[in-house]
Amino acid sequence: MHIIVCIKQVPDSAQIRVHPVTNTIMRQGVPTIINPYDLFALEAALSLRDIVGGEVTVLTMGPPMAEDALRKALTYGADRAVLLTDRFFAGSDTLATSFALSQAICKIAEAFGPPDMVFTGKQTIDGDTAQVGPGIAKRLGLLQLTYVAKIASLNLDAHEITVERRAEGGMQMLKTKFPCLITMLEGTNEIRRGSLDDALRAARSQIVKWSAADAGIEDLSKCGLRGSPTVVKRVFAPASRAVKAVQIDTADKLLRDLADELIAAIFARRPALEHELAFEGA
Amino acid sequence: MSSVNRETPPHGGRAGMKKDLPERFRDYRHVWVFIELERGEVHPVSFELLGEGRKLADKLGVELAGVVLGPTGEASWQAVAQAFAYGADLAYIVESPLLVDYRNEPFTKAMTDLVNSYKPEILLLGATMRGRDLAGSVATTLLTGLTADCTQLDVDPDGSLAATRPTFGGSLLCTIYTLNCRPQMATVRPRVMPLPQREEKPVGRVIQYKLSMLEDEIVTKVLAFLPDTQSVKANLAFADVVVAGGLGLGGAENLQVVTKLARTLGAEYGCSRPLVQKGWMPAERQIGQTGKTIRPKLYIAAGISGAIQHRVGVESADLIVAVNTDPNAPIFDFAHIGITTDAIRFLPALTEAFTRRLSPHSRDKLAS
Ligand SMILES: Cc1cc2nc3c(=O)[nH]c(=O)nc-3n(C[C@H](O)[C@H](O)[C@H](O)COP(=O)(O)OP(=O)(O)OC[C@H]3O[C@@H](n4cnc5c(N)ncnc54)[C@H](O)[C@@H]3O)c2cc1C
Ligand SMILES: Nc1ncnc2c1ncn2[C@@H]1O[C@H](COP(=O)(O)O)[C@@H](O)[C@H]1O
Numbered sequence: 255m256h257i258i259v260c261i262k263q264v265p266d267s268a269q270i271r272v273h274p275v276t277n278t279i280m281r282q283g284v285p286t287i288i289n290p291y292d293l294f295a296l297e298a299a300l301s302l303r304d305i306v307g308g309e310v311t312v313l314t315m316g317p318p319m320a321e322d323a324l325r326k327a328l329t330y331g332a333d334r335a336v337l338l339t340d341r342f343f344a345g346s347d348t349l350a351t352s353f354a355l356s357q358a359i360c361k362i363a364e365a366f367g368p369p370d371m372v373f374t375g376k377q378t379i380d381g382d383t384a385q386v387g388p389g390i391a392k393r394l395g396l397l398q399l400t401y402v403a404k405i406a407s408l409n410l411d412a413h414e415i416t417v418e419r420r421a422e423g424g425m426q427m428l429k430t431k432f433p434c435l436i437t438m439l440e441g442t443n444e445i446r447r448g449s450l451d452d453a454l455r456a457a458r459s460q461i462v463k464w465s466a467a468d469a470g471i472e473d474l475s476k477c478g479l480r481g482s483p484t485v486v487k488r489v490f491a492p493a494s495r496a497v498k499a500v501q502i503d504t505a506d507k508l509l510r511d512l513a514d515e516l517i518a519a520i521f522a523r524r525p526a527l528e529h530e531l532a533f534e535g536a
Numbered sequence: 537m538s539s540v541n542r543e544t545p546p547h548g549g550r551a552g553m554k555k556d557l558p559e560r561f562r563d564y565r566h567v568w569v570f571i572e573l574e575r576g577e578v579h580p581v582s583f584e585l586l587g588e589g590r591k592l593a594d595k596l597g598v599e600l601a602g603v604v605l606g607p608t609g610e611a612s613w614q615a616v617a618q619a620f621a622y623g624a625d626l627a628y629i630v631e632s633p634l635l636v637d638y639r640n641e642p643f644t645k646a647m648t649d650l651v652n653s654y655k656p657e658i659l660l661l662g663a664t665m666r667g668r669d670l671a672g673s674v675a676t677t678l679l680t681g682l683t684a685d686c687t688q689l690d691v692d693p694d695g696s697l698a699a700t701r702p703t704f705g706g707s708l709l710c711t712i713y714t715l716n717c718r719p720q721m722a723t724v725r726p727r728v729m730p731l732p733q734r735e736e737k738p739v740g741r742v743i744q745y746k747l748s749m750l751e752d753e754i755v756t757k758v759l760a761f762l763p764d765t766q767s768v769k770a771n772l773a774f775a776d777v778v779v780a781g782g783l784g785l786g787g788a789e790n791l792q793v794v795t796k797l798a799r800t801l802g803a804e805y806g807c808s809r810p811l812v813q814k815g816w817m818p819a820e821r822q823i824g825q826t827g828k829t830i831r832p833k834l835y836i837a838a839g840i841s842g843a844i845q846h847r848v849g850v851e852s853a854d855l856i857v858a859v860n861t862d863p864n865a866p867i868f869d870f871a872h873i874g875i876t877t878d879a880i881r882f883l884p885a886l887t888e889a890f891t892r893r894l895s896p897h898s899r900d901k902l903a904s
Binding site: 290347348349352377379382383384385386387388389391392393397398399400401416420421422423424425426427428429430431440441482483484485486487488489490491492494495498499500501502504509510512513514516517519520523524527528530531 | 574637639640644664669672673675680681683685703708714715716757758759762763764802813826847854856857868870871873881882886
């Protein structure tokens with residue numbers, strides 16, 4: 255079985271800082287990680303491979319430094335890594351991203367064999383749209399299973415897969431045929447440590463690097479900014495409220511008095527709350 | 537919104553130029569809202585979107601339509617009636633036994649066929665699992681733009697949809713336009729927009745449309761549906777009082793200051809995202825852009841800095857109280873009452889004070 259996993263390198267969000275004066279994002283020195291949601295997809299793919307045999311190819315579109323994310327994925331046990339990198343991809347929105355990735359998947363199919371399954375994470379922590387997976391599926395004409403919590407069973411002969419899918423208000427048990435695209439739900443598994451062998455192999459591995467042309471993309475107007483129907487017109491800081499928070503003066507006060515003062519301030523503004531709280535607290 | 541360097545706004549010139557709209561999109565008109573119907577119930581996000589869609593339609597001087605894709609019969613027509621009650625002028629209804637349970641294939645087919653036939657200029661969907669599953673497929677099929685998880689929608693003077701969402705990293709928002717393509721699609725999370733007033737209205741116009749698909753053509757089958765048991769999910773989003781903790785609480789062992797205060801107030805409790813990432817609280821307790829949006833009467837935030845992704849999830853609270861040691865924390869920019877102090881020590885005192893203040897009342901109530 256050949257499984258392709260799409261992963262994205264993202265800045266470690268917890269460490270992103272905004273410049274206090276210019277309101278721009280300070281990227282320098284911000285560490286990058288594999289999008290945490292994609293690790294659930296990667297682990298699901300690796301476990302599947304371990305059971306039924308085959309290969310896992312990891313794919314990312316990003317700047318040259320995204321190679322680090324791919325190498326990391328190899329240390330977890332992926333068999334092959336493909337980096338799609340080209341300045342033509344800069345500024346891609348979901349539509350352009352799913353175009354580029356689906357083209358690369360076609361090229362991977364040609365070079366290394368057609369995939370039986372494509373995995374993506376539920377969403378990225380930077381783009382955060384949860385739309386690239388469905389976009390790739392549609393472009394490749396693959397059936398799509400989103401928010402998959404568990405792969406329940408696989409019938410290799412019939413090409414059938416049964417999954418538990420998170421839905422509003424419950425769990426759907428779905429049966430479909432593969433090839434298909436699966437977006438994995440978070441918290442469904444935990445990425446393995448990776449063996450020493452894998453670590454050594456990852457260090458030696460050649461990462462396949464493709465430009466747009468290498469991936470067989472002829473129509474560059476579908477890529478990057480040009481291929482993106484959405485544009486970011488304005489970036490701005492949210493307005494402060496007309497009045498900033500009224501600060502309760504804390505100087506030289508006992509906690510107990512402070513607490514009483516705060517409660518008085520709350521009820522002064524929302525008198526109705528006092529009754530509602532009293533009632534609920536009873 | 538998904539790639540590496542989208543935060544840098546491109547040269548303003550390209551944006552929002554409706555005059556460049558290709559000829560074939562010129563007759564795309566009206567605002568549509570996808571009415572999510574499952575198991576006989578309409579998801580409240582659909583009503584919230586109708587409220588928002590109403591405003592957009594009025595600004596554009598066009599009609600607001602609800603789109604119901606559902607099983608044949610009663611439930612789907614009920615959903616149509618509800619769409620009217622929440623502001624729709626007309627409704628499209630596709631009834632079919634194939635649309636009983638949500639599945640990507642028939643729903644995508646129904647929606648894209650409808651769009652191609654009746655040409656809306658704006659299509660809004662809830663950013664629920666179902667809405668996102670559908671929106672991605674529909675937008676890609678139609679090769680149009682989609683802005684996910686918007687927190688504000690508006691139309692600008694030339695009639696383009698201005699969709700605003702938090703942008704990655706830090707406290708910034710961005711406004712996104714869909715150029716040269718129609719419909720302009722956006723998803724919005726539940727509870728971000730207020731629920732509009734319900735008004736029993738004489739029925740509006742209904743356009744019935746036939747799904748041109750057979751069960752045999754659909755590969756994916758629903759084998760079973762296992763409904764969730766009672767969960768905290770709904771409670772947090774709809775709670776009147778919410779107490780939440782952030783990284784400022786220092787460690788999992790201090791979370792009890794939050795849960796105890798919440799219990800005293802009969803409130804729900806939640807947290808900022810890092811606490812979920814650290815495994816201190818379950819994901820369904822996360823409040824913010826990628827967690828729950830809440831609209832309580834009282835929100836108490838302890839040790840939360842107030843990043844934009846958190847802010848958009850709590851901004852609609854009637855009264856926001858912030859406890860933070862840093863007088864310059866961004867949360868004080870949008871909280872109503874601030875108190876610059878150590879939350880770990882202050883919250884227990886507050887819990888006690890509330891107990892003192894409230895308990896005589898509750899006794900009175902019980903006695904009467
Ligand atoms: C795509 C994306 C989506 C996101 N979605 C969400 C989301 O849905 N929800 C969310 O919350 N975040 C979200 N985030 C993360 C967000 O950007 C912030 O990183 C996060 O909200 C910060 O959490 P915090 O305020 O708890 O921690 P910090 O930012 O570390 O703030 C801790 C605060 O505690 C104060 N403090 C320290 N000690 C004490 C004390 N003893 N008593 C009182 N105060 C103290 C500090 O002054 C500080 O202000 C998202 C980020 C991204 C990139
Ligand atoms: N540039 C990229 N390269 C590889 N995979 C990506 C890229 N962007 C998004 N993805 C995949 O698509 C999923 C959803 O992304 P998003 O729509 O940005 O939330 C992610 O979890 C990844 O698996």
